[in-house]
Amino acid sequence: MLTTETMPTAALRSFRYLGNEVRIHADLSDTGGQLAVLEMHSFPGAEPPMHIHDDADEFFFVLEGRMKLISDGVEAILSPGDSAIAKRGTPHTFKILSPSLRSMAIFTPAGFEDFFRALAGDPPPSHEMVGKVAARFNTRLVQPASAR
Secondary structure, eight states: OOOTTOOGGGOOEEEEETTTTEEEEEOHHHHHSSSSEEEEETTTTTOOOOOOEOOEEEEEEESSOEEEEEEEEEEEEEEEOOOOOTTTTOOOOEEOOOOEEEEEEEESSSHHHHHHHOOOOSOOOHHHHHHHHHHTTTEEOOGGGGOO
């Protein structure tokens, strides 16, 4: 079995990010850059701060659990089978409302999956490091994690 110690970061398909489990089903290399498909198993307290993707749309699809998506100031509760999109340039975040959340995230175009790869592993990176890496992927943090 390959681990984060033996597999090149760009090739990671399954790993931990901020205490969550991430599985990449399709990335830039699979889709010619058109989209990336990620499955996330997330837990309360590990949600992202409010942020903006300057060059990617993010589509959310809930498999298990419940979440509150806040996108451009509008709140939506998503349950299994529900979906929503945060268009590029739109401030968004989410809050997990159940003991855990399994969801799919689709980014179009692809590329942002490498943000998660860059920060993979334990212990989780600092908020400052998350912000620096996000900037490399044309994403801005617009609210500190503690302000959620």
